[in-house]
Amino acid sequence: MKQDARRMVVLFLAPACGLYALLFIYPVLSSLVLCLYDWDGFSQQRRFVGAGNFVKLAHDPMFWTALRHNVFLLAVPTVVVLAGALFFAAVLTSGVRGQRFFRLTYFFPNIISMVAITLLWFFIYNPTFGLLNGLLGKVAGQPVSIVWLDPNHIMGSLVAPIVWCSLGFYLVLFLAGMESIPTTYYDAARVDGASAWQQFRGITVPLMWDIITMAVVFLVIGGLRIFDLIYVMALGYPNEQSQVISTYLYEQAFNNANMGYGLAIAVVLFVLVFAATAVAMRLMRREQLEY
């Protein structure tokens, strides 16, 4: 019977494992090999260049520019989303009316595809008929025609849609965490005269530290892997003011027919994501509290 059960487990797992190996492990391993070649991605002709693509990458100013943009999009939205989600979660758990409505409303952007969200913001930012310039015009009392997506503004303009579509997810995550903290801790703190801020700092944050760590890791990974928002916002043509590593990877591999070089960028991106995740987890390591 035990033998049969094991056979069944293997049988049921085999298709999933096979597909995973075929669609994920094999391409990853292929990438690790192909990044050592100069290859256009169209012909069967390719030339072994060893670490040549990585040496070229180290001297490529666009790569470093793209990395700087990734760091910006990793740092700024992470801080804003974490602060915002924690704040709104705290407000919603304080017994405010219409909690369910607000929870759903904040979560709403998560059910829309990123491309649709980007297009929505694309229209909000339109310099002539966009909502943002329209609102600013109403406030200023005269027409405003700021070109939000021009090279001087595009990086800052990307923060708002990232925050808008990420906030709801982390809000729900934090709400779940906050609701699982026993109210007796807060009752005791209140008896001791702790203010709302002291309760938040002394009870909520420490008891939710694991969830906050997980959120930071997600946001760091998201910041490094960001692609669709920028690709659509830049109309498939990110320039040096909006290029990030993943769009640069795509540009090199598919537009410039430098598949080998593009894969070298992909490998570096993989290492960066891995390293950033490890660093974030290391920096946020605390003694685990049980309750």
Place this chain on the structure above:
Amino acid sequence: MARRTRATATLILTCTLLALPGCAQRERAERAAGREIEVQIFLGGYGLDFFQEVARSYERAHPGVQVSLSGDPRVIDKLRPRLLAGNPPDLFWAFLPIWRLADGGVLYDLDQALDTPAYGQQVTWRESFLPGPLSTTVVKGKSYFVPTDLSVFMMWYNVGMFRQHGWRVPGDWDQFLSLCERIKRAGVAPIAFQGRYADYATPMLLNLFQRKAGGRALYDVINLKPGAWLHPDLVASATTIREMVVKGYFQPGCMGMTHTEAQMEFVNSRAAMVPCGTWLKAEQRDTIPRGFEMSCFNYPAVQGGKGDPSVVGISMGYWCVPAQAANVAGGVDFLKWVTSRDNATRFAQAKDTLFAIRGADRHLARELVPAVQAMNRAKYTWAAMMSSWYPELAKRLNDGLAALMTGNITPQEFCRRMEQMSERVRRDPYQPKYQVPVPAEAEG
């Protein structure tokens, strides 16, 4: 009952599985036997209807041959796996890095075919092409593709607005700048601009540079000659463009506009001019208001400049036959048919564009006549081939122009960056290098 259903389903699946490779093999055998020609093309503004019609006319002229022609906006995604698998279509038109493909042996050498008679004319296929556009197809001394639709980069203007205000087409660059000033004073934006794709300014920059410094200096830039981007006249040309932005000659907010948004500003008379290729009318066909009249002029001369002011910048689409196609001969022959003078003329007329075939410009729309005249008058034509050869350089040129026009970098910095990028391309051991021969007329 359930068992019977399962058995039927299994039978259907098995038959389908067996039939699929069978179909593909039969299709390839048909192509190898010359009975079928498979063509895949980019489905864009030109649509598919004209090419379908050409395919049917080919079938009528060649009984027993079937042309299977399909189009897709993402045709590259379909071509890539087929090129890699060694099973490409017999002919394709796609925005692929075809110079690199030619270099990698993926494309069929058309030289022999180019010396055979053209369809419907007493000349060879080679002689039926306009020489300037055809000269851009040479890779390592051989022609691996042929040019088809052709665009001339011109400055378009609103005829009604010019007539109403008494503005005239400028004779030289100083007059052009004065014209911009007059238009601005009249309360109209002088130039609409496709700022999201700042390389729309490349023809303006390089034509101005050619007018100032002469053709040789322009070809030095195209052929990546060391120091070419640091030429004082190129810095001066970049300075002129920056000054035009500072003086408000480009429409406010244009750096956030796409090509269609900027062109809409032009056709809706919110700007008097727009720099664009001759595809403008075709691209805006559905949005041009009734009664709107437009025309175009070549970039004007520079007083005291060394360059011939008749010269025009052009760009082209290219069609190729893969070397591993099952029916190479069929692909080549159908390409000859597509580029026959009759078909080229009909295409140019139907799609409001120019075609790289001699005499294909006989029935063009009125708006395109100045461009044809400019082409015919031009001592030579140039194409910014470095953009096709070196996509990274093209991208940096786009980024550099955006940074220059938004004032993020100075003209000197722009030229220094471009020179650095050219140097990177020159030193890149993995990047194949190309050279375009300098026309004798450009040497003067």
